[in-house]
Amino acid sequence: MLTLTVTGNAQVHTHKVAREAISDVKYSPNGKRLITGSNDNFIDIYRVGGAGKQYEHVRRCYGHSSYITHLDWSADSSLFQSNCGAYELLYWDASTGRQVRAPVLA
Numbered sequence: 001m002l003t004l005t006v007t008g009n010a011q012v013h014t015h016k017v018a019r020e021a022i023s024d025v026k027y028s029p030n031g032k033r034l035i036t037g038s039n040d041n042f043i044d045i046y047r048v049g050g051a052g053k054q055y056e057h058v059r060r061c062y063g064h065s066s067y068i069t070h071l072d073w074s075a076d077s078s079l080f081q082s083n084c085g086a087y088e089l090l091y092w093d094a095s096t097g098r099q100v101r102a103p104v105l106a
Contacts, residue, residue, distance in 0.1 A: 023068050028077040033094055035080055037068025043082055045097055059097030063090055 020039035027034050027048070034046040034055065043061040048054070066085035073080045079100060081091050091100040 020067075024071045026071045026073060026080070028073050028080075028094065029075060030077040033077065035071050035073075035094075037071050037082060039067040041065065041067060041084065043068060043071065043092070045094065061092055061097045061099070063099050064088055 022036050022038045024037040025034065032048055034048050036044045036046070038044070041062075041064045043064075044057060045059040045061065047056040047058050049056070061082075064082065064084040064086070065088065068082055068084055070083040071080060073094075078094055079091055080094055081089060083089055092098065093100050
């Protein structure tokens with residue numbers, strides 16, 4: 001994953017975790033986390049700091065049987081959902097990276 005600034009395309013961060021292409025990237029609504037989904041069936045969670053200039057890989061989420069097609073966050077940044085090529089829809093706790101079987105909606 002290569003992160004660039006919006007203006008000037010200066011390199012901010014480089015991190016190699018996925019072995020295959022990253023298919024979706026989403027920042028959390030509060031701007032504190034970034035999730036990436038890849039064609040190797042995994043989701044990676046990064047902590048974002050330093051005004052968007054520091055990225056720390058904190059978790060890898062396992063559970064899909066096919067490549068990740070879409071990611072989306074809950075409005076409060078506590079959960080995210082993922083879809084894959086096998087049409088699975090999974091929910092995840094953003095702080096633990098664990099799959100949530102029945103999401104609790106506030």
